[in-house]
Amino acid sequence: MSDILLKTDHLTMQFGGVVAVDDLNIEIPTGKIVALIGPNGAGKTTAFNVITGVYSPTNGAVSFDKRIIGENHPRSKMKKLYNGTYKTFFEKQVINTPDKITYLGMARTFQNIRLFKELTVFENVLIAKHCHIKAGMLRSTFKLNKTEERTMHEESEKLLETVGLIEHRNEKASSLPYGKQRRLEIARALATGPKLLLLDEPAAGMNPKETEELALFIQEIKQSFDLTIFLIEHHMNLVMDISDKIYVLDYGKTIAVGNPKEIQNDPAVIRAYLGVEEV
Ligand SMILES: Nc1ncnc2c1ncn2[C@@H]1O[C@H](COP(=O)(O)OP(=O)(O)OP(=O)(O)O)[C@@H](O)[C@H]1O
Numbered sequence: 001m002s003d004i005l006l007k008t009d010h011l012t013m014q015f016g017g018v019v020a021v022d023d024l025n026i027e028i029p030t031g032k033i034v035a036l037i038g039p040n041g042a043g044k045t046t047a048f049n050v051i052t053g054v055y056s057p058t059n060g061a062v063s064f065d066k067r068i069i070g071e072n073h074p075r076s077k078m079k080k081l082y083n084g085t086y087k088t089f090f091e092k093q094v095i096n097t098p099d100k101i102t103y104l105g106m107a108r109t110f111q112n113i114r115l116f117k118e119l120t121v122f123e124n125v126l127i128a129k130h131c132h133i134k135a136g137m138l139r140s141t142f143k144l145n146k147t148e149e150r151t152m153h154e155e156s157e158k159l160l161e162t163v164g165l166i167e168h169r170n171e172k173a174s175s176l177p178y179g180k181q182r183r184l185e186i187a188r189a190l191a192t193g194p195k196l197l198l199l200d201e202p203a204a205g206m207n208p209k210e211t212e213e214l215a216l217f218i219q220e221i222k223q224s225f226d227l228t229i230f231l232i233e234h235h236m237n238l239v240m241d242i243s244d245k246i247y248v249l250d251y252g253k254t255i256a257v258g259n260p261k262e263i264q265n266d267p268a269v270i271r272a273y274l275g276v277e278e279v
Contacts, residue, residue, distance in 0.1 A: 029228070109200060240260040
């Protein structure tokens, strides 16, 4: 059996009266592609935001690569009163920032493309690499020497070659066709050297041909970069084609877990997610 790279335990995120993510328990095995699907407002992006440290959970924990990267438990409020055997457990509360989590090996893309549109394709990747290295230097003012700069340039070129964008190296990011801008965004995430790549609606706004190319691309980078992939997506063909495992959310709750075939035939999914009789 594969190792579990990412795990959430009773993960909950509440905004006032809205429980956006309600007791989420997921396990993402190393080397697999796992999808998170559900209707609009089901809590998918909020789940990504809690996992990547944008929000601290209202309750529950996130473990990545066998360490807890985010944890909160209402019981921790009792720690001053609690003097029993498991005192340390009640004192445990871990909060990590998104840049620290990226440094640990988790990178993500966003629903809306976030590129430096006026900079070139190459500069976009180089900056992602720089930010990543700086985050590891813990606020140091240390500057890179010439050899390190050169290595970083070479690695950025190689990355652009691998993702098929090298011929656009010197073009402005904004001049790329939409599908390639998405690809560049993924390349920026890859520049941080992740083990786990989270993709938030990577096919949003793509036509069927671009979506098909994206499906191949995701499988290719998974192999080339030895990745585990966790993605949110509304394009069902893409999800069913490439996922090993699928979680389905509705109103924050997990209503189904399984492989594509199981999910397509799950009555709760058909009812809640699609609202029709067949997928
Ligand atoms: N920062 C916030 N403050 C208050 N409510 C929020 C916040 N972020 C999300 N929500 C609410 O949480 C619920 C889940 O939203 P979320 O964006 O996670 O859903 P989603 O499944 O990603 O939807 P979509 O598929 O439309 O992107 C919604 O009711 C949303 O209005």
